[in-house]
Structures are given as C-alpha cells and as structure tokens.
Amino acid sequence: MGITYSLSKNNLTNGANQYRAVVQSMATANLEQVVDRMVAHGCAVSRTDALGVIHHYFASVESYLLEGYRVVTPWVNHSLSIRGNFDSKTDSFSPDRHSIEAVTSPGARLRRAIRERAQAQKELAGRVQPELLEYTDWNSGQRDSVLTPGGLGQIVGKHLKFDPGQREQGIFFVAISEGGSFQAGVVSHNTDGQLTFLVPAILTPGDYTLEVRASLSQGPLRSGSLEAILTVN
Numbered sequence: 001m002g003i004t005y006s007l008s009k010n011n012l013t014n015g016a017n018q019y020r021a022v023v024q025s026m027a028t029a030n031l032e033q034v035v036d037r038m039v040a041h042g043c044a045v046s047r048t049d050a051l052g053v054i055h056h057y058f059a060s061v062e063s064y065l066l067e068g069y070r071v072v073t074p075w076v077n078h079s080l081s082i083r084g085n086f087d088s089k090t091d092s093f094s095p096d097r098h099s100i101e102a103v104t105s106p107g108a109r110l111r112r113a114i115r116e117r118a119q120a121q122k123e124l125a126g127r128v129q130p131e132l133l134e135y136t137d138w139n140s141g142q143r144d145s146v147l148t149p150g151g152l153g154q155i156v157g158k159h160l161k162f163d164p165g166q167r168e169q170g171i172f173f174v175a176i177s178e179g180g181s182f183q184a185g186v187v188s189h190n191t192d193g194q195l196t197f198l199v200p201a202i203l204t205p206g207d208y209t210l211e212v213r214a215s216l217s218q219g220p221l222r223s224g225s226l227e228a229i230l231t232v233n
Contacts, residue, residue, distance in 0.1 A: 079104075135210055138151065
C-alpha cells in the first residue's frame, strides 16, 4: 500500500495555480501495536519482554539528554534547545523566561528507508477526509506543541465538521506510548473550517496525536491527523 496524498491549494506562494501535497494518514499506530507487529514478524522475544526493553531504551535516551548529551541513532536523533530571549551576554537561564525543549530529527536509516522504499499514491478525486492544519492550546498560547488537560483547544483546517450524535465521530487524542484514545466530549464550535472544544481533563503527561473522525456527506467514516505531536507536560 502506498503513501496516500491529496492536493490542496497553496496559499503561501505567489503562483496562481500551485498546489501542495497533503499526506493522508491511514490511522495512528501506538507503541503496543508496533510491538505486536514485531512479534508477528518473528521477533525472538516475547511481547512483554519487547515492551520492557523498549521502555528501558526510552529511559536511557532520556537520561543521556538530561545529562546534556546529543543522542544519535539510525532511527532518530535527539537533542535539546533553549527557547526564549536573553537580555545580554551576562544574562542567565530563568524558568520564568526560558524553557528547555526536546528536538528530534530522522536518523540515517529512517531517511534512507523512506527515500528508497516509500511509494506515493494520489487519492482519487472527490474522496475527502478531515484535514488538520493547526492546533492552538489557548491556555498556554502555544501552537502545534502543548496540550493543557481540561483547557480550551482549537483546530483549524478543512472538512472538520462531524456529527456529535455519532459516538465514533469526533475529536480524539491518541496516546503514543501507552496506547488508548480519549475523545473530547464538549465541543462549542463545529464547522468545516474550525473546531473549538475542551481537551479531556484525564490526559496524563506524555505525547499524543490528534485526530478528527467524521463521516463526510453521510459516507464512510474517515480520519485525519495533525502532523505535529502534542505533549502534556
């Protein structure tokens, strides 16, 4: 199966007839699903052992980063950056004005695999699905980065409107590491171009993908995901 994409008008260029490709994610696979696939493909250790090793790997990477290292692997590269402005050469880090952020980039193996093996497949005309362009966390003022449990969130995009009377439709936060999805229950604005809602208060610290699932024009259920990963600190 190829990497499905659709074309959308590019409003950021001066060209009158220029379009950009928007990758249409099939769905979100969490850590447990990845381990299930490892086992299905003949992994020599049990599912429980595989999960344990991966969690130890995560903890080891975190410890190196917290000690100031840059971690480079074939799959992903990790480093740190500091956000915020400093007033002078003698100014120092202040938690009130600055923050330390994790930075990741694809490693050499991942870049090579995508470059050499990924195949693009254009979506058939007329087949649309929710397209999430940007998420705003109103409590923190951050975009495409922070989640505030119980706070106000907003998505802008295309084909976002869903039927709130259908339980399988709506706004979902999918936990990347632990698995499971959490649906936004209170939605105050529900249109094709914008959704405004309360972020589920039960979200625990960690990384999440944001999905909108909708049955467009009474057709089959379709899902669209925000490209950015959102984090509850």
